[in-house]
Amino acid sequence: MRFSLSDDQVAFRDAVRELLAKEATPAVVRAAWDAPEGALDRGVWDSLDAMGVLGVLVPEADGGLGLDETFLVPILEEAGRVALPHPIVETAMVAAPLIGATTGMIASDLGGPLVPCAADADQLLLRWGHTLALADRDAVELTAAATVDGARRAAYVTHDSTGEPLTDDPAVIALALDRGALGSAAMLVGLGQAMLDLTVGYVTERQQFGAPIGSFQAVKHHLADAALALEFARPAVWRAAWSVAHDERTRGRDVSMAKAMASDAAELVGRKALQCHGAIGYTVEADLHLYLKRTWALARAWGDTAHHTDRVADALGD
C-alpha cells in the first residue's frame, strides 16, 4: 500500500506544471475567449503533444507512453489548475485509449450536448445510437453556442451519420464515459486548487481595517472549508484513477464518487473564493472568473453530482 504518487509520477507532473505555467497563462486562456471559431491557438497544445501528454494512455508500440490513468490524472489536475481551454480530457483521456493512437485534437459529445472546442478540433468523437464513431469536422454541422465560459468554445453538433463506428461494445463505451468523468474530476480538483491558491494570495495582500483580510476569522473559516473539501476530494479522484487503471470491480462507483466529490468541492471553493475576493472577484478583470466559470461547466459535464450520486447509490444497493 502506498497512497501517493511515485517519483516518476511526480517528476512527470512537475514537468507539465512547469510547462503550463509558462505556456498556459491567464493571457492564453483569455485569448481563447476571443479567438475566432476554429482558430484556437495551439502553442501549448503542441508543447503538451511533444512532451507525450496526449499519448500517455497509448501503448508504446503505437507511439504513446504506455502509462496508465494514475499518471494522467495528476497531469489533468495541472491542466485544471491553469483552466486549459483545449480538449485534453476528450483527447488524451477518452479518445486516445479508444483509438489506440494519438490523432490530433479531438472534441466529443460524450460529456454532454455542448461540445467544447468543436470547431477547433481535427476530429469529433461522437455518440451515434449505441455506437461511438470518429467524424471529420467537415462531416458534421456545428452551431456555435454562447457559453458563460468563453474559453469552452462550445458548439452543438448535428450529423446525419458518422461513418464507420469505432465500437458498439457497451463495456467499451461505459469505460470511455468513466474516463471522461474521471478526467473532468481531475480538472475540477485542479481548478479548485487554483482558486484556493489565488484567494489565499489575495486575502494575504488585501488590507481593510488596517490588517490583511486573511487575518479575520470569518475569512479564515471560508478558506478552511475550501481546503477541507479539496483535501478529501483529491484522494477520491486518485483512488478512482487506480480503479480505472486496474479495472477494479468498483470502477464505476469509484469514478462516480470522484466526480461527485470533485464537482462539489470545486463549486464550494469557487463560492468561497468569490466571496473572499469581494467586488474585484465579481469582475471579468480579475482572473478568478476564468476558473470559476470553467468549474460551473465541468461540474455538470460528464454527469452532474445528482447523476453520479445515484450511480453510487445503485452500486451500493447491489
Next chain:
Amino acid sequence: MDLTWSVAEAAFRAEARGWLETNLAAWRAEHGGGTTSGDTREGFAEHLEWERRLFADGWAVVSWPEEHGGRGASLWEWLIFEEEYYRAGAPPRVTQNGIFLLAPSIFEFGTPAQQAGILRRMAGAEDLWCQGWSEPNAGSDLASVTSKARRVDGGWVLDGQKTWTTRGAFCTHLFGLFRTDPDSARHKGLTYFLLPLDTPGVTVRGFGRLDGDEGFAEVFFDDAFLADDAVPGGVVLGQPEGGWAVAMATAGSERGLTLRSPGRFVVTAERLVALANEHGDPTLRRRAATAWMHADAYQQQTPATVTTLTSGAKPGAEASLTKLWWSELDVELHHLALDLLGPEAELEGPWSKAWQFSLSGPIYAGTNEIQRNIAAERVLGLPR
C-alpha cells in the same frame, strides 16, 4: 501508487477478523448482547472485560512494542485492525483516552521508567486514564488554565478544578495540565502531571452528558498532596514548565487518525445505505449515498496520511482538517439516521444515542472553530 495489500497484511487481516469474530461472540454471550453503553457504570465494567480480553491475546494496542503489551504492528497493520474492529461491530474502546491520547505522549516524552511502569498497565486496562485539561474557564482557550501545582518536599500540592473529563467517574488515573509557575502566563509555566485519582484531596463528581449517561466528570483538587512516586517513574511527564509541548503532541493525536479511525464511519454509512434502500425514499437514498461517499473519502484520505507518516513526516496541522471532516461527517450520518427513522427517531435507542454523541465531535478535541483557525493559519499560511 499501489493500493494493494501485501500477502502478510492480508494474513494479518484474516487473523484479526477471525479473533474478533470468535471473541466478540463469546463476550456478547456473557453480557446479554453487550449493548449497554460503556459510559454508564454497569456498561463500563462490561467493557473492561472486553478490554482485558483484547489485551490477553495481544490485540489491545497492536502498534505498540511487545514489551508494553502490543505486537509491534506497522501503521498499516494498525489501520487494518481498526477496519476489522469496526466492521465486526466491536464496542467503543473505554480505554481510548489512555491508549490513544496519553500513550503517544508517553512514548515521546516519558522516561524509560515511566514507559515501563505505565504503558503495560494502561494497555491491560488495569489503570484507566482520563484527561484533565479543560477547566470551567479554560476550554478552547486551553492556555488560560489556572489549576496550579506547588513544589513541596517529596512531591507537589495541587489546587484547582478540571471538568468535562470523559469517563472520569470510572477511571483510576488522570493526566492533565497544571500551572507550576504562579507568575507565568498563557503557554509558559505549565507542567504535565500524571496522577492517581485516589490521591487524598482529589474529589471526582460524575454528571450527565447530553444523552444522560454519567460520561462526564468534574475533578476538584483541594490541597492535594501528590507524592513524586505516586506514579511509576514520576508524576511529571516531560520537563517541568514544559507541559504545553507535551499537551500539543497529545492534541495532535486526538485530532488526527489515532482517535477516529475511518472504519467506524464507513460501517455506520453502510448501515444507513441499507436502511435507506429499505425505506425507498429517493431523496433519503441519495443522501445516504452522499454520506457514504464522505465516509469512504475519509477511508481513502487516511492511507494518504499514513503514507506520508511512514515516509518519516510527523503529524502536522493537517490533523485539523481530518478532525473537521470526521466530526462533521458523524453529524451528517446521524442526522440522516434520524430522518430515516422519522417520527420514531425520538425514541431512546442506539441511533438517538449516537446522534447525541455525534454532536460532541465538533466541540471536543478543540472546537471546530479553533480547528478552522489552525487549518487557515498553519495549512494555508494565512496571517494570525
